Amino acid sequence: MNNLGLILVEAISAALAFTLARFMLRPYEYTGESRYIGLPLGFFSLGVSYVFMGVALSFSDPLIIERMKWLQLFTGSYAFAFLATTYYFSSKPPKRNTILFLQTLLSILVLGMVISSLIVFVPPAFALPSYKTVDEYFRLLNTILALYITLYTLRYHALKPDPKTILAPLGYALLAFSQYSFLIWSLDSSFSAFIGAHIIRLASLLVFLLVSYRAFITPQTAIHENSDPE
Amino acid sequence: MKIYRDMLLSIRDESRKGKIVLTRIQQKVNVPFDRLKIYLSELHELGLIQDGSSPKLTEKGRQYITEYEKVIDFMKRMGLTY
Numbered sequence: 001m002n003n004l005g006l007i008l009v010e011a012i013s014a015a016l017a018f019t020l021a022r023f024m025l026r027p028y029e030y031t032g033e034s035r036y037i038g039l040p041l042g043f044f045s046l047g048v049s050y051v052f053m054g055v056a057l058s059f060s061d062p063l064i065i066e067r068m069k070w071l072q073l074f075t076g077s078y079a080f081a082f083l084a085t086t087y088y089f090s091s092k093p094p095k096r097n098t099i100l101f102l103q104t105l106l107s108i109l110v111l112g113m114v115i116s117s118l119i120v121f122v123p124p125a126f127a128l129p130s131y132k133t134v135d136e137y138f139r140l141l142n143t144i145l146a147l148y149i150t151l152y153t154l155r156y157h158a159l160k161p162d163p164k165t166i167l168a169p170l171g172y173a174l175l176a177f178s179q180y181s182f183l184i185w186s187l188d189s190s191f192s193a194f195i196g197a198h199i200i201r202l203a204s205l206l207v208f209l210l211v212s213y214r215a216f217i218t219p220q221t222a223i224h225e226n227s228d229p230e
Numbered sequence: 231m232k233i234y235r236d237m238l239l240s241i242r243d244e245s246r247k248g249k250i251v252l253t254r255i256q257q258k259v260n261v262p263f264d265r266l267k268i269y270l271s272e273l274h275e276l277g278l279i280q281d282g283s284s285p286k287l288t289e290k291g292r293q294y295i296t297e298y299e300k301v302i303d304f305m306k307r308m309g310l311t312y
Contacts, residue, residue, distance in 0.1 A: 023304070024308075026300075026301045026304060027301055027304065027305050027308075027310065027312075029301075030231065030297070030298055030301040031231055031232070031301075031312065032231045036305075036310070039308075039310075086310070087309070087310070090310045090311045090312075091311045152309065153308070153309030156309040156311070157309065162306075164303075164306065164307050165306060165307060165309060167307065168307060168308045168309040169309065211304070211307045211308060212304065214307065215300055215301075215303050215304035215307050216300055216304060
């Protein structure tokens with residue numbers, strides 16, 4: 001797969017992620033609860049990370065490539081952090097302390113994302129570790145966070161089995177597997193892991209798009225139950 | 231927002247039975263009566279219900295409920311607790 005093919009894959013992934021971010025904003029829009037803001041932030045950050053990688057693939061200047069890859073790394077990991085935060089707080093009762101803790105955590109994540117992005121352009125006095133090393137650790141972190149969300153949504157499904165709720169754990173599992181494949185590629189330079197990671201990532205985004213389509217676009221009978229399976 | 235939605239759903243359910251009785255809505259939503267009147271006034275200002283002693287949903291109110299239920303369904307599909 002040459003660069004043009006990879007750029008196209010990143011562009012499609014970004015388009016899907018941004019489209020999903022728009023759908024993911026609806027829970028926050030309609031409930032007004034800040035615990036759901038991490039969902040659109042997460043998918044938006046994912047889209048931004050794919051854009052950065054696409055830009056890195058488009059240029060030949062080593063400095064631009066390096067900066068874009070670092071930005072892709074940071075935004076990608078923060079995306080998973082936002083998503084994991086959303087699911088973690090989703091099941092917590094909206095008490096004052098919980099909301100305060102959530103807002104503090106979200107603020108720290110946003111601030112961290114801004115600061116780490118600035119570090120890319122204004123290198124600190126200390127030497128940064130190699131991109132490859134950091135990439136491996138971040139991929140591992142992303143995998144763990146995505147697995148956490150997968151288990152959370154799988155448990156949600158298991159508590160009250162419903163065909164509607166099986167796709168979300170599938171989507172997050174594919175996202176976790178994609179990150180794992182990227183990690184394998186980083187460690188092993190395995191070409192099949194590299195290709196597989198991109199394909200699986202696209203598949204996961206399409207799964208979420210299907211979930212959104214079925215919820216918002218497909219005509220359905222009136223829904224009255226909103227009971228918490230827990 | 232949840233209170234608004236619960237009130238709109240109650241008004242819809244009550245309107246299907248015939249005359250809308252405010253005390254029945256109050257019982258379902260579980261708020262003091264004076265608070266209920268304030269919420270009804272706010273819903274009217276938002277254009278979601280018609281004014282009057284027996285509130286009815288406007289078209290905008292019906293659309294709001296439909297969209298809200300889609301959002302709840304989406305959250306359920308995404309494994310989010312609400």
